Each structure stands twice: as C-alpha cells, then as structure tokens.
Amino acid sequence: MSKPKPLVEFVDVNKWFGQNHVLKDVSFSVDEREVVVIIGPSGSGKSTLLRCTNRLEEVQKGEIHLDGIPITDEDVNINHLRQRIGMVFQSFNLFPHLTALENVAAGPTKVKGVDETEAYEHAQELLNRVGLGDQGDSHPNELSGGQQQRVAIARALAMEPQVMLFDEVTSALDPELVGEVLDVMGDLANEGMTMLVVTHEMGFAQEVGDRIVLMSEGEVAEVTEADQFFEQPRTERGERFLSRLL
Amino acid sequence: MSDALSEREEPTGASSGLLANDDLVRRIGEVVAGLFLAVVLGVLGWTVFSEVDPDLLQTIFPRFVTAYLLVIRIVIVSSILSVSAGIIVGLARISSSPLTSNVARGYIEFFRGTPLLFQLFLIYFGIPSLWGTGQFPISDWEIPAAVIGLTLNHAAYVGEAMRGGINAVPDGQMEAARSIGMSRVQAMREVILPQAWRNALAAIGNDQIILVKDTSLLTLISVPEIMQVFRSVNSATFDPWTPLVWVCLFYLAVTLPMSKLVGVLEARADWGSDRKSLAKRLGSRMPGGGTS
Amino acid sequence: MDRRSYLKASGATFAAMGVAGCLDSFTGGDGETITIGSDIPYRPFEYNTEAGDLVGFDVEIAEAVFAEELDYEYEFQSTSFDSIIGSLNNGNFRVIMSAMTINEERAEQVDFSDPYFTAYQTAVILSGSDITSKEDLRGVDVGVQKGTTGETAAEAIREEFDGELNIQSFDQITGAFDALLNNQVVAVINDNTVNAEFANQNDEVQFLEGEGEAADMGENAPPYLTLTVEEYGIAFRQGDDEFRQEVNEGLAAIRESGRYDEIYAEYFEG
Numbered sequence: 184m185s186k187p188k189p190l191v192e193f194v195d196v197n198k199w200f201g202q203n204h205v206l207k208d209v210s211f212s213v214d215e216r217e218v219v220v221i222i223g224p225s226g227s228g229k230s231t232l233l234r235c236t237n238r239l240e241e242v243q244k245g246e247i248h249l250d251g252i253p254i255t256d257e258d259v260n261i262n263h264l265r266q267r268i269g270m271v272f273q274s275f276n277l278f279p280h281l282t283a284l285e286n287v288a289a290g291p292t293k294v295k296g297v298d299e300t301e302a303y304e305h306a307q308e309l310l311n312r313v314g315l316g317d318q319g320d321s322h323p324n325e326l327s328g329g330q331q332q333r334v335a336i337a338r339a340l341a342m343e344p345q346v347m348l349f350d351e352v353t354s355a356l357d358p359e360l361v362g363e364v365l366d367v368m369g370d371l372a373n374e375g376m377t378m379l380v381v382t383h384e385m386g387f388a389q390e391v392g393d394r395i396v397l398m399s400e401g402e403v404a405e406v407t408e409a410d411q412f413f414e415q416p417r418t419e420r421g422e423r424f425l426s427r428l429l
Numbered sequence: 430m431s432d433a434l435s436e437r438e439e440p441t442g443a444s445s446g447l448l449a450n451d452d453l454v455r456r457i458g459e460v461v462a463g464l465f466l467a468v469v470l471g472v473l474g475w476t477v478f479s480e481v482d483p484d485l486l487q488t489i490f491p492r493f494v495t496a497y498l499l500v501i502r503i504v505i506v507s508s509i510l511s512v513s514a515g516i517i518v519g520l521a522r523i524s525s526s527p528l529t530s531n532v533a534r535g536y537i538e539f540f541r542g543t544p545l546l547f548q549l550f551l552i553y554f555g556i557p558s559l560w561g562t563g564q565f566p567i568s569d570w571e572i573p574a575a576v577i578g579l580t581l582n583h584a585a586y587v588g589e590a591m592r593g594g595i596n597a598v599p600d601g602q603m604e605a606a607r608s609i610g611m612s613r614v615q616a617m618r619e620v621i622l623p624q625a626w627r628n629a630l631a632a633i634g635n636d637q638i639i640l641v642k643d644t645s646l647l648t649l650i651s652v653p654e655i656m657q658v659f660r661s662v663n664s665a666t667f668d669p670w671t672p673l674v675w676v677c678l679f680y681l682a683v684t685l686p687m688s689k690l691v692g693v694l695e696a697r698a699d700w701g702s703d704r705k706s707l708a709k710r711l712g713s714r715m716p717g718g719g720t721s
Numbered sequence: 722m723d724r725r726s727y728l729k730a731s732g733a734t735f736a737a738m739g740v741a742g743c744l745d746s747f748t749g750g751d752g753e754t755i756t757i758g759s760d761i762p763y764r765p766f767e768y769n770t771e772a773g774d775l776v777g778f779d780v781e782i783a784e785a786v787f788a789e790e791l792d793y794e795y796e797f798q799s800t801s802f803d804s805i806i807g808s809l810n811n812g813n814f815r816v817i818m819s820a821m822t823i824n825e826e827r828a829e830q831v832d833f834s835d836p837y838f839t840a841y842q843t844a845v846i847l848s849g850s851d852i853t854s855k856e857d858l859r860g861v862d863v864g865v866q867k868g869t870t871g872e873t874a875a876e877a878i879r880e881e882f883d884g885e886l887n888i889q890s891f892d893q894i895t896g897a898f899d900a901l902l903n904n905q906v907v908a909v910i911n912d913n914t915v916n917a918e919f920a921n922q923n924d925e926v927q928f929l930e931g932e933g934e935a936a937d938m939g940e941n942a943p944p945y946l947t948l949t950v951e952e953y954g955i956a957f958r959q960g961d962d963e964f965r966q967e968v969n970e971g972l973a974a975i976r977e978s979g980r981y982d983e984i985y986a987e988y989f990e991g
Contacts, residue, residue, distance in 0.1 A: 239604055266610035276605035280623045280700050290609035293619055322700045335605075342609055546724060554896070557903030562925045563847045565904040568862070571889070649724060651864075651889045651896065661890065664803035664868035667830050669731075 187214035190250055190346055190377050191236065197244035198228075198235060205231050207401040209245070213346070218378045220392035220409065222385070223424065227398040229381040233350050236379065237268045250345060266294065269339030269347040273355050275331040277323040283310060283334045284319035290342045302341075309337040313367050329360030333367055346377040353384055365391075385428060389413045397421050480670035489662050493675040496658045500644050500683060503572070503654070507579040508637050514580060515587020515633070519625075520617070522592045533588065540585035546646050549578040553650040575647045579640055586636045587629075594629030595621060627698040634691030641683045655679050723892050727801040730808040754794040755787055758814035760802035763894060764918050765988050766820040767797065778914075779818045781984045782837060786971035789980070801892060803868030806830050810958060816968070817956035820912060822870040824951075832961070833954030835969050837981075841947035842874040843913040844929040845901065845920055852907060854931055855946060862887045864897030864906035871911040874948045878910075901926065912951075913943065914989060 189212035198206040206228050213219045221229045234240040236247060238254060238261055246253045254264050277286050287306035291297040297305075310316050313333040315326075323331050332352055339347060349368065353361040365387050372378060372391045382388060388395060392409040397420065404420040405412070416422045521533035540548065553574040557565035567573065598621050606616035648656040655676055662672040759779065762768035767777040775797055787795040798814050809817050809831060822840070823833045844863070846852050852861070859882050865872040867890045879886035889906055891897045898919050900906045908929060909916065920926045928945035936942035938950055957965045975981045 237608055239607070262607075262610050262612050265608055268608070270605075270608040272601060272605060274599075274601050276599075276601035278602065278605070278620050280627070280698075289619065290611075293615060294610040324700070338609065554899050554903070557905070558899070560904075562902050562923075563849070563904050568904060570903070570905055646724070649892055649896075651891050651900070657890065660803050660867055663807065665826075667806060669807065 187216060189213065189248075190215045190217075191379065192248040193232070193245070194248065195245035196232070196235065196242050196247060198231060198240065198242050205401050206235070206242075209398075209401075209403050211396055211403060211406050213377060213379055215377055216375045218372045218380065218391055218393045219396055220388040220394070221379065221381045221396045221398060222383070222388060223398035223404070226400075228401040229398050230350050232398070233270075233348050233379065233381050236348055237265055237270055239270075262294075266290075266342050267345045269342060269344035271332070271335050271339050271347065271349050271352045273351040275323070275328070275335045275355075277331055277335055277338070279323050282320050282322055283315060283326065286323070286334055287337045287341045290338065295342070306337070306341060309340055310334070312340075312370075313337045314363065327360060328356045329363045332356065332364045336364075336367055336371075340371075346379060347371065349378065349380040349382065351381050351383070353382065385413075397424060399424070476670060477674065480668075481674055482668060482671045485662075485666060485668060485671045486674065489658070489672055489675065492658045492662075493655065493672075493679055496653060496655045497679045497682065499652070500641075500654050500679075503575055503579070503644055503647070503652075504641050504683060504687075507576050507583070507640060510576070510580040511583035511640065512587050512633060512637070514584035516591055516622075518584050518588030519591025519595065519629075522588055523595055537585045537588055540582050541589070545578065545582045545643055546649065548582055549574065549646060549650050552578050571647075571650050571652045574650060575644075575652050579643060582643070583636055583640050586639075587633055590629040590632035590636065591625060593632065594625035594627070597628045598624045627695075627700075630691070630695050630698060634688070634694070637691070638684050638687055641687060642680070645680075723801055726799055727804060727892075730800050730804050730811075730813060754796055755816065756814035757783060757795055757797045758800050758805055758808055758817045759797050759819040760805065760893065761797065761799040763802075763820055763915060765914060767818075778838070778984065778988045779820060781987070782975075782981075783818055785975045785980050785984060786968060790971040790974050791967055802866060803892075805868070806956065809956060812958075815957075815961075815964075820915070820953055821956055822951040823954040824870065827956070830959075831956040832959050832965055833956055834965060835972055836952035836954050837972055838953040840951050840953060841913045841933075841935055841943070842871055842910060842949040842951065843916050843945050843947055844908040844910050845916045845926050846908045846929050847901065848925050848927045850907065852929060855929070855933075855948075858882075858886060858908060860885045860887075861907040862889055862905065864889050864891060864900045864909045866891055866894045866897060866911065869894075869911070870949065870951060871909075875910045878948070910948070913945070913947070 191213040193209050193211055196206050196209040197204070209228075209232060211219075221232065223229055231240055235242050236254075242255050246255050248254065249264065249267065252259065252264070254261075277283075278289065281289060284303065284306050287309055288299075288302045291302040291305065292299055307316065307319060310319055313336055315330055315333055315337070318326060318330065318334075323334070326334065335352075336347075352368075353364050356364065361384070365384060368378070368380070368387070369391050380387075380392070389409055395405070395407050395409050395412040396403060397405040397407075397412075397416070397418075399420050404424075405416060405418045407417050407421070411417070412421065413425070416425055518533055518536060521529050522537065524530045524533070553571060556574075557567075557570060560566070602620050602624065603613075603616055606620040607613070611619065644652075644654055645656045647654050648660065651657070659672045659676050663669050759767045761775070763777075765777055766779040767775065769775055780797065783795055783797070787793045797818075800808055800813070802819060805817055805819060805821075806827060808814065817831070820838070820840070821827070823836060827833075844855075844858070852858060855878070858878065863875050863878075863886060865875045865888060872888070872890060875886065875888045879888060889897070889900060891900065894909075894911055894915060897906065897909045897911065901909050902923075902925075909919075916928065920928060930944060931946035932942065933947035934950050935947035955968060957968075972981075
C-alpha cells in the first residue's frame, strides 16, 4: 500500500464576515482516499470552511492547497480547478429545467466538451450507480428529496473529481430518505473517493469516517481518528460535544 | 346529522353580518356580475343595432384590413427586437461592472420614465431635424421610427422583467453551476437564463400585449394603422360607432393570438409539472432527449 | 397634449351619444361664457405667443364679435380638428372657430354663420425641389392635416392621378410642416394664409406656382397654385338658430364699422 499523500491542505485559514471572525487559524489536511468528517455545533464554521474549499467563499488569510496547488491564489483558473472538486449541497440545487440525465451530463458536455453520446452513456451509468437508472427522464420536481440528492451526487461525480465535498447533504431530508443517500456516500468511500463531509449524522461519521475534525467557534478543536473519537475524544470540547449528543 | 346542526342557534355578534355568510356573498357577486353583463350587452346591443351602418361597415372593411396587416408586421418586428434587446438590457443591469449596470439603469429609467409618445416624437420629428432642411436621407421614416420607438421603450420593461426573473432564481443554482466548473457566462446561459426567462414570462407577455395597444399612438406620427383609419372614417362620415366596431375587433385580433402565444410559451416552460409527468408516463420516453 | 384632448373629446362623444338629444341647451347661452372649440395652433388664425398668450385672426374676430358687439364672455378650447364637429354636437363647446371651411358635408352636421374669410388650398414645397407643377406631384408623398379640406383636396388629386399619390395625414399642421423639412413629404397641401406664414418663417419653403381655381373663377388670383376656393364660417349646432342669427348680425356689424378691415390688415397686409 502506497503512502497516502495529502490531497487537500488547510494552512492557517482565516476568514472574516465583516467584523465577524468566522474561521480562526484552521489547519489540517485530507489524505488521498481519506474520508474526513467535520462535525461541531451550529455556527462553528463547518459549512463556511467547505465553501472556501471550492472558493464559493474567499479566504482572507492563509492558504488552501489542492494536490499541491494553492487554490487561494489570485491568478489560479478557478473554473478549471472546480472541475476537480465535486460539491453536493444541502438544498440539492439540481437544475430544474433539465432532466436528471441532463443534469448529470451537463458538466461533461458543456464544460469539458465531451461528445454527447459518450457523456450521456456515462451519465446513465452514474445514475445506475446511485440507484436511479430508471429516473433519467424525470425532472427534479418529480423526484423525492433523497432521489434528488442522489442525482446531485451523480452530477458531481460526472466531472470525475479528485475530491468530493458534502455540505450537510442530509439535513434537509425527511428521516426515512436519509439512509439511501448515506448508503451512496458509503459506497463512494469504499471505492476510494477522497471525501470531506460536513454532517450531523454521527452514525455515518463513526462508520464511514476515517478522521473526525471537530470545529467549535471557528477553530479546529480536535482532529482524531474516527473510532478513537467516538470511544474517547482527546479534548474537553470533544467530550462536551459528544456528551450532548448522547 | 344535518338535523343536529340546523338545531343549533345562529351565532350572534361581529362574526355574523351580511358578509360573513359565504353563500350569500357568492350569490350577491353573481347578481352583480349578471347585472353588469346584462347592462353592457344591452347597451352595446342597442347601440350597435341602432347606430351601426352595415353598408359603411362593409365599405370601410378593406381599409381596416390593410391597417391591421401593417400593425401585425410592426408588432412582430418590434416584439422580437424589444424582447431580444430587453434580455441584453436585463443582463447589463445585473452586471458586476458598475459602468455597465448604471448605464443600463439610466436607459431603463429614461425609457420607462418618459411617455412613449414623447419618445416617438423625439425619433420621428426630432432626429430628422438634426440634418439640414430637406436633407434627412430616409424618406419613409414613420415606420422605422415606430419600430425603433416601440423597441427602445419596451426593451426597458422587458429588461426590468428579466432582472426580476434573474433575481428570483435561487443563489444555489449559480453555486451549483460554478461548482461543476462553469464560468459565470456559461452558468448564466445554461442554468440561470432559462429559469429567469420562465420567471419573467408572465411579465414579458403582459408588456408585449401593451406594445400592441401602444401601436395606437402611431397615428400621431402618421402611421396608417387602425386608429388612423378610424379617425379618417369618423371625420369624413361623422359616424363613430360603425368604424369603432372594426377597431375593437381588429385590436382583439392581435391581442388574443398574442395571449395564446404567451400561454403556449408558459406551458413549454413548465418543466416536469403534474400534467407533463402524467403524459410522459403514458407516452413513450426518449433517453437523453430534452423536453425543455 | 393633442392625444389627451382627442381622448377627452372622444370619451365625451361616446359616453354622451345615448343622451345626445338632451345636450342642446347644455353649454353656453344666456350670458354664460361662450366656449369656442378650435384646433390650436393654426397660425395665423389661432396660436400662442411665446409668452403663452392666445392670438390670431380668429381670436381677434371672436373678441370683436362676441365681446365687443354682443357683450359675451368667451374662451377658446383647444381640441383636435378631425373630431371637432362631433365634439360640437356633443356639447363640448358652443361654436367652432377654427379656420373651418364651409362645405356641404359639414353643413349636413352643423349650421354655419355667414362666411368671414376667403381662402385657397395651396401647396408648399422646398426651394430647390424639382416640383414645378401639380402634375409633378404624381407618385410623391404629400402632407396634410387630418380632417381638413386640404386633405380632401389631396384626395381629389389622388383620384385624378388614379391613386398615384401618397397622403400622410398629421394631427396638427405643424406635423406636416415638420415632415416637409424632414424630407418625409415633398409638399404640404393646406390653406394659403397658413402656408404663407410657414413660408415666411422659413427661407427654404416656397409656394408651388401655377394657375388654378382662383384664376378659373376670375378672382384676384395669387401667383401660386390654388386647388380650391373656400370660405370660412363659424360652426353652430343645428337648431342653435337664435344665437347664430345674433352672431351673423355681429359679423355684419364689424364689417360695417371697419373693425373687420382693421383686424384683416393686422394679419394680412398686402
């Protein structure tokens, strides 16, 4: 087994919203094929950090690296970079005027210029993979929340990204639909995708996560192996957080 | 069970009043509507019967047809141009460049804020006077002036409608589009504008129907459209009712098809509605084919 | 402004049609102010100075007849010309004084006073234009005002030419004049005195020369082409006979007293 190298690195990341210091000296890294789960109380900056990773938000101080490239650099081509980072949103954000199949094929055809037949074949495969092979012609508003989110995952995967970002992707779902989405994410992890997941789903964090990053008030409170964390957190804040869950 | 209910006493107090009873209100509404209809039909019928001259009606018909065809041509060209220009104006309005967005804003404020009549006069009478006497090169200027005036004016309204439509598209759409690597321009073209168009369609349709009626102002720059024919017939025969019949019918003959067209466009933009999904489940399916 | 007064007039027309008969004695009369419907501006008959004062031949005649002779108050009301008779019959004003030509069609709708002015339909063109005779008008665009005898004269020419004449009708004569300057029409067909005012104010505008109706009728023909010989009258609703008689007496009086000639000289010397 080759030594894993860091794919995503956060180096002293600081961000302010106006006067509000929302990210304070955040530093950690995500190795290739690793699943890092970011947890913490509301307002701790988890989503903000994730959105900074594909520059939907900007970082004022510090750097974020993808595969060695500082993506926070001014002259980096952000559109090219985003092709290598897949993102799945809490509110799905599927394109309502396109069918599921078209949503998935949109990236390859419009951004990468892939031949249409090829792109649509690949899209169909991805839909099969997330369990929606027969829903290709449906529009998003004909699908349930869980189905939409799975299409969203397929859409992100279609660009063949190096890392997938998940921003509280099950928080907006009815409880009975959460499972189907977590299952897909679990499969993805098993296939070796590098994943950075912000979630409240502790079961998933424990079973699928490799490492836990606990954030609190904009700071990284703790970075621990998942099994270790759920058995015994290494910090007081970690303990407090865990105890509030039980 | 109904017996038990009817044995209860009627509630007293503020909640019972003449207007608290739904059925009563509905019936009053029907009476008013019926009366209104009867009066209108009665007056209209009597007037048409007693005032309209069937011979004159026939004689002036061809003139109205000619005018109608001219109006249709003007409307089609102005409509296409104003909607296209309006989309550009709307995009300029939301541009991140302050220069672009403020120029667009100035444009909109001017063309929305001054009367169309004034704009038509400016174009028809004003612009040629910038050349020396008798020097203006375009001799049948009234039709181009009409199209230019209508286009510039309505592009402002369409632009605002588009701006509203674009703003109504959730932020998450742009985020998702950018996240798969689209540039802002690509995202606008592939994701935002189709949705913005759908949002703005009702407002744009409304505006375009107003454009049709705005053609009645063109009589003031001597375009031989429908109102012009009416005025000519009226001043020669002193009979307003007979030509009015044609005025009414011919304008409706432009606006009603237009409403229908807007309806068709709205239906086409109705992605994945219940109607459509039912039709789809019952019909055949083409994988990879777009339906929007 | 023009459209608004047109709409006002039309609106009143259509709303009042049903009760037309009751409106005869509605406006004016018996010491009340006489409202005079007129298409303003129509220089030199009725127009506003820069300061906003209403002046003109019709205005002065109105002053002489209504105020001086008959001791009435009067006021002019601006309205569009092509709907002016309908407006009169709907009671929007008491009389029409708007350089209005007396003719048969109009006499079917209104009663006219005795004539108070003679006019000719003429054509003005741009100097340097290659139009030298009526025949040269074949196939060109001419400008007229809606509802005027100028329009009728143009239509007559069009018939003469088997349809080879394009007539552009404007709301006010100023529109037709602008169209001439803007190279939209080649000639404007309109009353001679009004055309003369325009030609005087504009070096590049001149009359189309030639002999015409005036010469044919043995009148003191002016040097320019005359298409018709016409007389202006004040228009009254049919049945307003007593008042019309009064006004006719007033008109006769000002001719006798020389007041008419005074006013005429003021506006049309030579």
